[in-house]
Amino acid sequence: SRLVGFEIGRDSTNFAEGIDRDEAYRQVLESAEALMEGQRNWVCNLSNVASLLWYMYQSLDAEVNWAGFYTLDPLDPQQLILGPFQGRTACQTILFSRGVCGAAATTGLTQLVPDVEKFPGHIACDGGTRSEIVVPIMVGDKVVAVLDVDCLKEEGFGQVDREWLEKLGNLLGREGEMWRCGS
Amino acid sequence: SRLVGFEIGRDSTNFAEGIDRDEAYRQVLESAEALMEGQRNWVCNLSNVASLLWYMYQSLDAEVNWAGFYTLDPLDPQQLILGPFQGRTACQTILFSRGVCGAAATTGLTQLVPDVEKFPGHIACDGGTRSEIVVPIMVGDKVVAVLDVDCLKEEGFGQVDREWLEKLGNLLGREGEMWRCGS
Numbered sequence: 001s002r003l004v005g006f007e008i009g010r011d012s013t014n015f016a017e018g019i020d021r022d023e024a025y026r027q028v029l030e031s032a033e034a035l036m037e038g039q040r041n042w043v044c045n046l047s048n049v050a051s052l053l054w055y056m057y058q059s060l061d062a063e064v065n066w067a068g069f070y071t072l073d074p075l076d077p078q079q080l081i082l083g084p085f086q087g088r089t090a091c092q093t094i095l096f097s098r099g100v101c102g103a104a105a106t107t108g109l110t111q112l113v114p115d116v117e118k119f120p121g122h123i124a125c126d127g128g129t130r131s132e133i134v135v136p137i138m139v140g141d142k143v144v145a146v147l148d149v150d151c152l153k154e155e156g157f158g159q160v161d162r163e164w165l166e167k168l169g170n171l172l173g174r175e176g177e178m179w180r181c182g183s
Numbered sequence: 184s185r186l187v188g189f190e191i192g193r194d195s196t197n198f199a200e201g202i203d204r205d206e207a208y209r210q211v212l213e214s215a216e217a218l219m220e221g222q223r224n225w226v227c228n229l230s231n232v233a234s235l236l237w238y239m240y241q242s243l244d245a246e247v248n249w250a251g252f253y254t255l256d257p258l259d260p261q262q263l264i265l266g267p268f269q270g271r272t273a274c275q276t277i278l279f280s281r282g283v284c285g286a287a288a289t290t291g292l293t294q295l296v297p298d299v300e301k302f303p304g305h306i307a308c309d310g311g312t313r314s315e316i317v318v319p320i321m322v323g324d325k326v327v328a329v330l331d332v333d334c335l336k337e338e339g340f341g342q343v344d345r346e347w348l349e350k351l352g353n354l355l356g357r358e359g360e361m362w363r364c365g366s
Binding site: 031044 | 275
């Protein structure tokens with residue numbers, strides 16, 4: 001099924017009651033794939049994907065307090081800059097050497113952090129955050145962005161989140177030409 | 184007061200209890216001005232401004248269901264493309280000839296629509312929307328984007344909203360060089 005233009009608005013952020021995490025992520029992936037099919041603008045796509053994730057976590061009562069993206073800063077290749085997100089206002093830039101997002105960008109590896117207070121150099125954009133997952137988005141072997149989700153409780157994310165968010169990251173990275181403004 | 188980097192995160196979306204609309208908008212303007220002082224990346228700035236507005240309307244119990252931006256589509260000057268927002272997934276593109284956003288972009292004038300069902304050619308990205316305000320963002324005499332806010336009840340916006348959102352639009356348009364990716 002292809003959701004474009006007007007149709008993407010209403011249904012894609014409604015999740016069936018009692019849906020489990022696995023099924024909810026599957027719906028997000030399908031919606032993300034559909035909305036990217038006819039559209040290559042990265043700001044447009046990341047803005048809608050952040051919304052898909054946000055309302056998924058809300059429907060799961062996951063206590064997620066932030067979901068969104070940081071991209072490479074086109075003016076400074078040593079830092080990330082805030083991209084589209086849902087949640088409260090966030091740090092504008094993050095050095096590659098700092099925090100969980102920086103670690104994901106530097107290593108190209110997913111950072112699954114059950115307790116952010118135990119993560120060396122953690123940056124508290126929001127002091128309420130207790131756990132976090134950050135997935136790098138790669139085009140070829142180059143990190144172009146990270147997908148960051150924060151949770152108000154410890155151990156908010158596990159292997160199911162890692163698997164699906166990495167699939168989502170792969171989908172976003174697959175459209176390499178989409179990222180021309182972000183890198 | 185200048186809010187940059189880490190400090191912008193926590194306080195700028197907290198509004199005092201019982202604050203009125205006028206005071207709340209003043210806080211948003213001050214926060215927006217502060218966060219744009221050291222940062223010219225339009226995606227970063229619009230993402231944080233959408234968040235400021237969203238949590239302001241939440242604190243006012245304003246029943247706002249969408250707050251965000253459409254910019255000129257760099258691939259098609261006859262349409263707007265979705266920018267950073269808060270709320271449920273939205274229409275990806277809007278022709279200049281269509282709806283309330285299109286009217287604001289075409290005329291360069293704020294569209295204050297107390298009842299969207301009476302607006303010719305209204306586009307229902309979200310069928311729950313009952314009223315809407317759209318403020319054009321101008322760089323010189325050229326529209327580069329529109330700021331769009333939707334409400335679940337009729338007559339959700341009035342002169343106070345118009346005045347403050349136009350001030351916000353002016354602030355965003357003032358940084359003309361910020362918009363190079365959006366136009």
